[in-house]
Amino acid sequence: MDDAGIVRAGLLGRCPHCGAGKLFCGFLSLAERCEECRLDFSFADAGDGPAVFVILLIGFVIVGLALWLEVSTGAPLWLHLVLWIPLALILCLTALRTLKGLLIALQFRNNAAEGRLGEKGR
Numbered sequence: 001m002d003d004a005g006i007v008r009a010g011l012l013g014r015c016p017h018c019g020a021g022k023l024f025c026g027f028l029s030l031a032e033r034c035e036e037c038r039l040d041f042s043f044a045d046a047g048d049g050p051a052v053f054v055i056l057l058i059g060f061v062i063v064g065l066a067l068w069l070e071v072s073t074g075a076p077l078w079l080h081l082v083l084w085i086p087l088a089l090i091l092c093l094t095a096l097r098t099l100k101g102l103l104i105a106l107q108f109r110n111n112a113a114e115g116r117l118g119e120k121g122r
């Protein structure tokens with residue numbers, strides 16, 4: 001699969017090897033292996049990466065919108081709470097799964113793993 005296909009598979013939560021099998025068996029839980037090509041997903045460990053990107057990206061959007069609304073209209077506090085808390089939850093939950101799939105696909109593409117001492121003469 002080419003690089004664009006791997007990225008597309010990751011964004012859609014599909015296997016980065018075949019692009020057909022499901023990467024997730026729950027909302028954020030990974031399947032043990034691909035149901036189509038039998039790729040073992042034990043290599044996959046996105047760690048805190050998806051959460052960091054979600055915090056930075058969605059936080060930038062929500063805080064920017066809240067500041068814009070406050071400065072331009074002086075909206076009351078209850079309006080901020082009603083608008084930004086549900087929007088932040090929806091955007092964060094959606095982006096978290098998408099970014100986790102993307103980071104695992106990129107991990108597969110680049111054969112990334114934790115550094116280990118004593119391997120390959122290092």
Ligand SMILES: [Zn+2]
Nearest residue numbers: 015018034037
């Ligand atoms: Zn597969």
